[in-house]
Structures are given as C-alpha cells and as structure tokens.
Amino acid sequence: MANLMYLPDWTVTDYEIDSDGAYRIPASYDVVPDHCAKCGAVGNLYKHGTKTTVYVDAPVHGRQTFIEVRRARYRCRDCGGTFMQDLPDMDDSRRMTVRCRDYIAQQALLKPNTHVADDVGVDEKIVRQIGKENAAVLLEDHAATIRARTLFGKRPGRVKKEKEAAEAARKTAMVQCDLCKALFEPVILEISHIRPISHGGSIDASNRQKVCPNCHRLHTEDWLKPVHDSTPLSEYPIIAPAAPRHRPRDKTPSPPRPARA
Ligand SMILES: [Zn+2]
Numbered sequence: 152m153a154n155l156m157y158l159p160d161w162t163v164t165d166y167e168i169d170s171d172g173a174y175r176i177p178a179s180y181d182v183v184p185d186h187c188a189k190c191g192a193v194g195n196l197y198k199h200g201t202k203t204t205v206y207v208d209a210p211v212h213g214r215q216t217f218i219e220v221r222r223a224r225y226r227c228r229d230c231g232g233t234f235m236q237d238l239p240d241m242d243d244s245r246r247m248t249v250r251c252r253d254y255i256a257q258q259a260l261l262k263p264n265t266h267v268a269d270d271v272g273v274d275e276k277i278v279r280q281i282g283k284e285n286a287a288v289l290l291e292d293h294a295a296t297i298r299a300r301t302l303f304g305k306r307p308g309r310v311k312k313e314k315e316a317a318e319a320a321r322k323t324a325m326v327q328c329d330l331c332k333a334l335f336e337p338v339i340l341e342i343s344h345i346r347p348i349s350h351g352g353s354i355d356a357s358n359r360q361k362v363c364p365n366c367h368r369l370h371t372e373d374w375l376k377p378v379h380d381s382t383p384l385s386e387y388p389i390i391a392p393a394a395p396r397h398r399p400r401d402k403t404p405s406p407p408r409p410a411r412a
C-alpha cells in the first residue's frame with residue numbers, strides 16, 4: 152500500500168513540518184527477519200526494543216525531508232546475540248535513503264555541491280564524496296565504450312607506416328606534363344590543344360596534350376604572337392608544338408660553375 156514515503160513495506164503514521172520548514176516523518180519498516188543475523192538460526196527471534204535513527208531522504212515538495220525510523224532490534228534465543236533490523240532502502244553508512252544518495256549523485260552533476268547540500272540538508276562534504284564516487288563509476292563506463300581509444304592507442308611505428316603508404320600512393324598517382332615531363336598531381340594538369348583551334352587545330356584527342364599550367368601559358372603565348380603583332384596569320388609559319396621552356400625537375404646535379412678568373 153502506498154504511504155507518504157512511497158516505499159513499499161514501510162508504515163508511516165504521521166508527519167510534521169519542523170521550525171526549519173523540513174518534513175519530519177516517523178516511520179517503521181514492516182519486514183521481520185526470519186533468521187538470526189549472527190548465527191543464522193531460523194525462526195527463533197524475538198523483538199528486543201527499538202532504536203530511533205534519523206535518515207535523510209530526497210527533498211519532497213521542495214522541503215528537506217528526514218525520516219525518523221523506529222528500527223527494531225532483535226534477539227536470538229539460540230545464540231543470545233542481538234542485531235538491528237535490516238533496512239534495504241537505506242544507505243546506513245551515510246544515514247540516508249538509497250534514493251537520496253542517487254538523487255545527490257544526479258544533482259551534483261548539475262549544480263554546485265553547496266547548492267545540493269542546502270537542498271537536501273546534508274553537509275557539503277557528503278555531496279562531494281557521493282559526486283566523486285558517481286564520477287568514478289561514470290568514467291569507468293565511459294572508458295569501456297570510448298571509441299577514440301583505438302586512435303589514441305596507435306603505436307608510432309604504425310602511424311609512420313601509414314603516412315609512408317599515403318605518400319607512396321600520392322606519388323604513384325602523379326602524372327607527367329607532356330611538355331616539361333615534370334610530375335604533377337592530376338588535378339593540376341590542364342588539357343591544351345597542340346595546334347590551337349583558332350589556328351585550325353582539330354578537337355580530336357590526337358590534338359590534345361596534358362600540360363602543367365606553366366607550359367600551358369608558354370604554349371599559348373607562342374601561338375598568340377602573330378595575333379599580338381597584328382601581322383596577318385597567313386604570313387606566319389605554323390609554329391610547332393612548344394618545347395618545354397622551364398627546367399624539368401630532375402635530380403641530376405648541375406655542372407660545377409667555372410671558377411672566376
Ligand atoms: Zn543467533
């Protein structure tokens with residue numbers, strides 16, 4: 152049955168609002184142990200008084216909430232030992248409900264610890280402690296599923312190999328300029344007509360060449376000369392396809408300079 156605490160198996164008889172505006176809820180837990188916590192003997196227990204302990208709960212209606220638990224003590228007829236009733240809804244080490252601990256853990260991710268402490272009615276140290284514990288659990292979960300790990304974990308040797316492979320692939324993809332014979336990345340090269348269309352060249356593939364921008368410019372300038380001169384084209388001999396003008400990139404060392412006299 153539902154009670155003011157909304158926890159099953161608890162009996163809440165009453166509540167009051169204290170001078171600080173906090174809820175004070177006297178309550179007791181209805182589950183009776185069936186065996187002795189000391190010796191394990193079953194069914195030989197009797198009630199041996201109660202002890203009232205205050206547990207902090209998560210705030211209710213914006214009020215700090217404290218549960219005054221009348222906790223039963225039992226004595227065992229077999230071993231004579233006494234023990235307190237087990238309270239699975241409570242975090243005994245912190246004197247708070249389990250749900251209050253979870254609430255603090257959640258709130259500590261959103262607000263400063265002191266605000267959470269004020270809301271709940273506990274010391275800021277406790278909020279900090281719970282927040283730390285929760286962060287450790289979250290980090291562990293995160294580390295188990297983090298995807299960037301494989302990237303960060305790559306050995307330097309492997310990175311070097313991959314870089315070399317990429318560089319080799321780039322080099323094999325390079326294309327020669329038909330005029331200067333230097334190597335260029337394919338996107339750099341341009342299509343030029345060996346004999347310009349304006350000079351009667353055909354549009355066939357046989358009249359095309361792949362050239363670098365520099366050779367393209369020199370080649371075009373050659374063919375434009377007659378136009379700039381405003382000399383009739385008929386008076387110009389047909390100019391042969393341009394030979395390379397700029398030095399091709401090669402590795403052969405240039406001859407040593409003659410020593411000055
Ligand atoms: Zn016992």
Ligand SMILES: [Zn+2]
Binds near residue numbers: 333363
């Ligand atoms: Zn070129």
